[in-house]
Amino acid sequence: MIIVQIVTTVTIGLFFVQQIKTMHTEQTYKTLSNIIPIVKGDVHNIGLSPTLNRRIKEQFETTKFRVTVIDTSGNVIADSESNPQKMDNHLMRKEVQDALRSGKSGSAQRYSQTIGEDMAYFAKPYLNEEKLIAVLRVAMPMSTIQKEIHAIVELIIVVGGILLFLTIATTLLISRIISANINQLVESAHRFASGELHHRIHNTHAGEFEELGVSLNAMAERLSKSVDSVEKTKEEQSTILRSMPTGVVALDGDKTILSFNAAATKILDVPDTVDPRGRQLEEFVRDVDLSAFIDQTTRARPQRFELVVLGRNGIGRELIAKVQQLIDNEEKVSGYLVLLDDVTALRRLEGIRSDFSANVSHELRTPITAIKGYVETLHDVYGKDEETQKCLEIIERNTVRLEKIIEDLLSLASLEQDNDAVQSTFETIALDDVITNVVSACGDEAKVTHTQLSIQTDYKTTISGNRQLLEQACVNLVQNAIRYGNGEVKIHTGLDGDLAVLSVSDNGQGIPRDLQNRLFERFFRVDKGRSRDSGGTGLGLAIVKHVALVHGGSISVSSGYGSGTTFELRIPIAP
Numbered sequence: 001m002i003i004v005q006i007v008t009t010v011t012i013g014l015f016f017v018q019q020i021k022t023m024h025t026e027q028t029y030k031t032l033s034n035i036i037p038i039v040k041g042d043v044h045n046i047g048l049s050p051t052l053n054r055r056i057k058e059q060f061e062t063t064k065f066r067v068t069v070i071d072t073s074g075n076v077i078a079d080s081e082s083n084p085q086k087m088d089n090h091l092m093r094k095e096v097q098d099a100l101r102s103g104k105s106g107s108a109q110r111y112s113q114t115i116g117e118d119m120a121y122f123a124k125p126y127l128n129e130e131k132l133i134a135v136l137r138v139a140m141p142m143s144t145i146q147k148e149i150h151a152i153v154e155l156i157i158v159v160g161g162i163l164l165f166l167t168i169a170t171t172l173l174i175s176r177i178i179s180a181n182i183n184q185l186v187e188s189a190h191r192f193a194s195g196e197l198h199h200r201i202h203n204t205h206a207g208e209f210e211e212l213g214v215s216l217n218a219m220a221e222r223l224s225k226s227v228d229s230v231e232k233t234k235e236e237q238s239t240i241l242r243s244m245p246t247g248v249v250a251l252d253g254d255k256t257i258l259s260f261n262a263a264a265t266k267i268l269d270v271p272d273t274v275d276p277r278g279r280q281l282e283e284f285v286r287d288v289d290l291s292a293f294i295d296q297t298t299r300a301r302p303q304r305f306e307l308v309v310l311g312r313n314g315i316g317r318e319l320i321a322k323v324q325q326l327i328d329n330e331e332k333v334s335g336y337l338v339l340l341d342d343v344t345a346l347r348r349l350e351g352i353r354s355d356f357s358a359n360v361s362h363e364l365r366t367p368i369t370a371i372k373g374y375v376e377t378l379h380d381v382y383g384k385d386e387e388t389q390k391c392l393e394i395i396e397r398n399t400v401r402l403e404k405i406i407e408d409l410l411s412l413a414s415l416e417q418d419n420d421a422v423q424s425t426f427e428t429i430a431l432d433d434v435i436t437n438v439v440s441a442c443g444d445e446a447k448v449t450h451t452q453l454s455i456q457t458d459y460k461t462t463i464s465g466n467r468q469l470l471e472q473a474c475v476n477l478v479q480n481a482i483r484y485g486n487g488e489v490k491i492h493t494g495l496d497g498d499l500a501v502l503s504v505s506d507n508g509q510g511i512p513r514d515l516q517n518r519l520f521e522r523f524f525r526v527d528k529g530r531s532r533d534s535g536g537t538g539l540g541l542a543i544v545k546h547v548a549l550v551h552g553g554s555i556s557v558s559s560g561y562g563s564g565t566t567f568e569l570r571i572p573i574a575p
Helices: 002-046 050-060 094-102 142-193 208-243 262-267 288-299 344-382 386-417 419-423 431-448 467-484 513-518 528-533 540-550
Strands: 066-071 076-079 106-112 117-128 131-141 247-252 257-260 304-310 316-327 333-342 427-430 452-457 462-465 488-496 499-506 554-559 565-572
Touching (some): 094 117, 094 131, 262 333, 462 565, 467 499, 540 554
Antiparallel strands (some): 106 117
């Protein structure tokens, strides 16, 4: 900084010196030109005679000016300091040539052999009645000019030196103040960067630095609040993840583990001393099927998957695994979320429940059959007694209903216990044939209730499944629509991607929205009294749900109170 100031000051000084030299030289020539009229008057009064030389000497011998009169041939006629007769011809002198050529004036600076020093010359032609008579020349020693210039230069150097000293002193003082403020700001910035967000900057009273210090303090305050908020959120998330029974594994795009909660550690048998973060998921997933599922779903759309993973003691564990894409702010896939649920205990309980239902149903078959037989016998023996007949009809009706419930429970138990056995019976079925058989099976009930069945087929397709189960599910849907509709049932088939869609709609009073998620529970009834009167067992929709699941499909309902109900059964089409 100081070197720049010195160089700048010297450069400016040299520039001013050069300008002063130029201005002083111009002033010198102007001064010399002012002498010309005096000489011109002498030449005009005396002419080019010997008397002119004496007049010139008397007038200018004691001055600093040297005056010379030169004729048109270059001969010196008069000179204030030398004998003209001993002087060389001056025709070729530069200032003389310039004056003769231009007809106005000429100037030059050179060493004078006659005087023996550097001189400044100014010449001008003298005309008499527009005829060139002589060239009048005035000269001045350069030493006189240089003394004046040196005096001015010395003054400039002194003043410049004083200004330079003051500038350097001021700069050093300001630099020290600025350096102190900068050092304080840098130190504070380092402390902020190292995490000391409660540190504050003080005593920066230097304009912009004070404003910068206030801004840094405000930034540190905001960062402190943000960090505290992030830490709190992180702790809350960590607490939630630790408490979740579901195993949660977060992966980046390369399937490197970003997060791994305690439940996932337990499910995948990861030692407590191992930190999985930053490592590949394949290092901890030892089951081939689960590894293949995760690899497949990270390259395709997320999906649900159930499998059995053998533990170290040979005990089977059932998991429900799901992979979900992680989407960033730019709507791009930045990673994957793997969710693992150990449902071994739940499935064991479901198995116990299913076995219980099947066993109870089997055990109830024999007494139900016996009751039906005895009712028929009593009909034959006491059929003439009207009161007895009514009692027997009630017993018979409830026995038939109980028999239907048992049959439905056995169907559910069969669907829950052995999906592989059911799927082994799958065949390629035309969906139109299923609809035709269902309408035929429900035709008599529709006539009795004066219900119109209409069929609309948008797309004819084939599905892979068990014909008997599919027809049973569709019959349950159509029978419900007939029983709870208002005289009109529409059956519609279509296609949604790789799924065949069968919808059954009625124009009944509809189902309240808060009850729709319970429709597929066992024995759940929207209108309990009416359902029993219509002969329903409360298991029809539960059977439909399990038939859809065993076929890899789904069942859904849409309804508004007072606007009818539509059930949609979706089954994958045949490959």
